[in-house]
Amino acid sequence: MDAHSLPQAGQPAPAFSLPGNGGTTHALAELEGKLVVLYFYPKADTSGCTKQALGFTEKLDEFAAVGAVVLGVSKDPVKKLDKFVEKHELGVTLLSDDAGDLCERYGVWVEKSMYGRKYMGIERSTFLIGRDGTLLQEWRKVKVPGHVEKVLEAVKAAG
Secondary structure, eight states, X not given: OOGGGSOOTTSBOOOOEEEEGGGEEEEGGGGTTSEXXXXXXXXXXXXXXXXXXXXXXXXXXXXXXXXXXXXXXXXSOHHHHHHHHHHHTOOSEXXXXXXXXXXXXXXXXXXXXXXXXXXXXXXXXXXXXXXXXXXXXXXXXXXXXXXXXXXXXXXXXXX
């Protein structure tokens, strides 16, 4: 996917309907009227992803106070998401994009490199979607420390 076909601020956010932890299904269309924080993370129960999920869980009440919903997305199967939520007592809702379609449409499925080895994976990214389904802001190549606070500031500013 080239940069021109990626979702841009001010455009409608790519729609989704995905299975989530706890046997739920979540669709963007059902969230109209709410701000949506959609964050993509590489893999459930790894150190950075756990810190990020715990960070969002810790601030969940503050997000909810301004009418925002926080959804995490990975390619992990729902069963693994359920275990991740239970193990760490997470409050965030996690969605399974096991086919990778949503990752592709948001442009977060990218070539990565570790120790000289190239592979495909999810680039840690967060998207803020407005109450009308429009993409308001995006953060790509996210570093976990301080990120939840930055997103919360943006959510409060979007009101």
